[in-house]
Amino acid sequence: MTDRPARPVDGARPVDGTPRSHPALRTPICELFGVRYPIVQTAMGFVSGPRLVAATANAGGLGILAGATLDLPELATAIAEIRRRTSAPFGVNLRADATDAAARVDLLIREHVRVVSFALAPKPELIARLRDAGVRVVPSVGARRHAEKVAGWGADAVIVQGAEGGGHTGAVPTSLLLPQVADAVDIPVIGAGGFFDGRGLVAALAYGAAGVAMGTRFLLTSDTTVSPQVQRRYLDAGLDGTVVTRALDGVPQRVLRTDLIDRLEHAGPLRRLVRSARSAARFRRLTGTPWRHLLAEGLAMRRSRELTWSQVLLAANTPMLLRAAMVDGRVDLGVMATGQVTGLIDDLPSCAELIDRIVAEAVAVLDTLQEGRSDGDR
Structure with a gap:
């Protein structure tokens, strides 16, 4: 298993080692979520715990806690642990149909959690309650009609997952679904499914997205609690x-x-x-x-x-x-949800190294495109 450090892209970093950004990478979700970069770590059950969420937040992205697999006391404990690890904004994923959804929402409001995401569309009254408390509501969808519905109900943004994504997924590839949804709604759209590097981030922006959301790429970092033998299975795929x-x-x-x-x-x-x-x-x-x-x-x-x-x-x-x-590392008895992009990943950087790399690659691509346009204008 290789564990390579992030590789800087020539010309994309200043001398102090921090990634040079680009105006195109300052998208509406940066202001909406209070983050430096338009990169979201998705909520993966039994994977997106406090350590991964905080590491993503500290690196400038939006980390989302997988709250649906925690009971209410465990959720409170996890939020407290994230607070100890970072002062940056983060999100929590909930199930809109959970029997204690109201109590969970109360907890997030009390804790001033910045973002709440949903795999199933929350009802309009739940969206309104969260928004009235200053919480940003970001449902995940797999079809244009679902995006239009939650946008009409008042969602602040939407994560759109194409067929390449892991876990429950649809049949339409990201390259087709993302521009379709971006053209259909007037709230920020975040692309998911098939993203793992700076080239993908630029492509998502070109399709009309305001950023990318990644699950498998963050699962395959050194900041997760997933066992090495499980990560090895992903890297070998x-x-x-x-x-x-x-x-x-x-x-x-x-x-x-x-x-x-x-x-x-x-x-x-x-x-x-x-x-x-x-x-x-x-x-x-x-x-x-x-x-x-x-x-x-x-x-x-x-x-x-x-x-x-x-x-x-x-x-x-x-x-x-x-x-x-x-959790138990039983690759023989367990199920491993994954995006198809696992076949393109071969290393385990930290979240900081990963996000720095993605930003550096995106800046390099944007610079190259700009240079090409300038050459064409001569």
Whole structure:
């Protein structure tokens, strides 16, 4: 496993070593979120914890805590830990359909959290409540109609994930979805799915985005708590090393291709259900998670995604399979959500090195484009 330092791009850094920025990189989300650079670290369950969030914030990006996998006391503790690690703005991800969503929102307002993101669209009254308290609301969407809906409800910005992205994802690639959404709404749009370097950041800006959001690229840094053996599996994967499967909960999601996923893909519905039940029971014993919590998770997904009853248990089990890999390091038993971009990543920089590199590369690309235009005007 290589752990290379960030490589500066010639001409993109001044002598003091800090990355030279560019006016094009000062986008509306920089002011909206209070960050130096238009780079967002997405909320990944069991990955985006206080250490990663604070490291991203200290490096000038927006780190988002994965709050959906924490109970309310754990969420409060995690926010307090981030506060100890950084004074920079950060965000928290919530589930709009959580049974204690109101209590979570109260906590974020009391703690003056700058940004809240949602994987499922929050109701207009919830958006209004957060905005009235000065909290920026940023839902994630995978279709233009969803972006138009939340924009009409008052969202401050929207993260648009194309098919290359990890976890639950759609079928339209980022290169098509991003400009479509950017043309359709009048709030800042953040591109997600397939981004990992400065060239991608410039491309997203050219498509009309105000920045990029990255998950897998931040997972593969030295600031995560993900075990080395799990990171090794990501680094070893090629561009064909991921698969979009419905075998986990009936909803398409992109994960690393593993023996477990292959077995689930080729198993019939009943066999998948039995295997999932056994796996849920095994991890319930390991973690002490009550059955009622697992079933509540599945029922929440059933309501929000119209799952069949057979998919409820599969949906309830999915967080346990994610936890097995990301927390316990069980690459043989767990599920590893990933963006397709994992096939282009081969190192583990710190968040500071990564963001400095992306900014330096973006400045170099912008300078080259400007030089080309100037040459053409002569």
